[in-house]
Amino acid sequence: MLDGGKSPGYIKVAVSRAATATEAVTEAVSQIERRTTCFVMAFVPTGMDLEVLAHELDRQMGGVPVFGCTTAGQITPNGYETGALMLVAFPRRYFRCASLFIPTLDPLPMQRISEDITRLKSQFQRTAGWRRFGLVLCDGVSKQEDLLASTLQVCLGDIPIYGGSAGDGLQFKATFVLHGGKFHSGAALVLLVETALDFMGLGFDHFRPSETLLVVTDAIPEERLVLELNGAPAATEYARKIGVSVADLSPEVFAENPVLVRQNNNYHVRAIHSVEADQGLSFMGAIDDGLVLTLGTGTEIIEALEAGLGVRGQGGQRPDFILAFDCVLRKLEFEQKGMCDEVSEVFRRHNVLGFNTYGEQHCGVHVNQTFVGIAFFDHTPEDLH
Template structure:
């Protein structure tokens, strides 16, 4: 891949972790910095031939890890990286996905591999791979989810925290159905997740699982821990009084042909007072649409305008749906409040986050990237920018969704051998 594929963003990129002695020293220093942490994190330049060596150093000792999760820039050679990671980061299970940007040690970044390692002394995990999102057996997946939950409960009977993390091909258009299909198997276990990205190219997105990078696939991570956890979902958008009705749509392809009985892109632009020929990703980030589901408003973000004037969404939209134009609150204040709230009782060991690409675009457009990055870094947040997020049984957009993982209490000695 060449540099033309890199998303055109103004975000400052930290110096990559390379193979020089100085950079090797930086990797070791970072590892030492996190020596008192339960989870382990690693960061490397996605195009560095020694990237996996750097990550192995930062996550070491590898034989103590139950699971390694990789968030990989699409600048990487995905197939080669996936195969080598399964070998070089063994014996841990290795899963991950491609991104629309990463959240690293200093907040927003591009062109990196972000890794998080979960030690088996505090985490028990099962990996459920779903290879073909067009033809999977929903009941079979539910049955396996239940078996996995029962197996982990027998293996770690004194542990009480559970959550599920879903990584899914962000161009599969199957996230809505998949998330809903898996929910019955999880029962009360909270689920969150992110749709794999491809920068701002929307060409190909991949899910990585134990040596193979796959398209049209998903991986569900079921995790049990003695660490307290909190799954969260937040956005800074409030519905306005401006409503519109979808009068023509193809939900399976996430296409909206008509709004208010008019061509979709043209009517959306008219309601914004804009030229339909000037609609961009920044327009969609600044003027999102929401739909009311179960008493709450959820964003239904627009991905792009099709050549014929249809609107392509990140989520399924059906005819008859009432969409409401949303207005943003102060992004910095809202994020600060949300992350500070997660630390109200205890500081998280790490916050694993899925942040919608459109939020990052909004931050860039409003020149808030440095402030957002500083907040993410200050609250120990790592993860990736997505083409959509999952929370429990719903696929959503333009949110920050994730899990805060806290150190166990001093009296909790229920560790695995």
């Protein structure tokens, strides 16, 4: 049963907070009409037995495809949660889907992905009047998301792609995607989705660039590791620029003091993950020697959130629901500021549903500390109701 605000009209959302995988799946699946469902997305809390969970989902859904991932938190009809299994069922009346599983991300098989995506597009017959988008879920600690996102967007052409990196709480150790009745690490899942509904992609944060610049002067790009900024040890220089000691650096401090990268006249957050040996900084996105980073400053959070979610369809209507990929670092900042309840209330009013990620994919770009989503609207109400 939905326990937030007004329920979406075009999908079914099922939530269970049961302690065991079997109980959670049984409770959630009982809320779904399998006969009318095209596919299900599962957003999984930390600590559940993944083998049991995958087996029970496969068994109890009775042949309905289930795709999903482990998460760093869920966005349910109640807003932010950490211990909920959430299933989002997409009905055949409004959605069609084809999937591509990528079992290995390191090294990334770009030629194979290109061939497979081309084949998927050609074999997935178009429905007149329906539109397409791509969804990607990938291992959040693979360090391959930048190349994966850009490769997929090139392959899909004018079909926009959105998604998120799987999480595992805040451990940053092992994350998994769900495909074919099993959870897989070091892997990715691409869904090509066709829908009768209008939709709009979203991507926003609440930071603006400052005057403070940090130039990467020594890095190990394949490890996303910065050794020096402005010719000084990276952690020392970053801490000096934000006015704290190296000993005070933490995920909470990184979340409140992000660095931004300029790309195509837009600024994207390039999140810092941790301080490493010899004062290095580990990042959650691509870095390289010579990259110019700009220290970001925060704007009013709720105002930015309302503006980002307050989109309207072609007829001026509010979204029926918004499928969300929301960076865990945003939630971490909100928690530190005591704002999670307020943010959750905004999510409830806008029918936001999804999960907290280790990074987001937005139209070919891998970003951090960003809200990425897809807002779905009525297409032609007289035909669909």
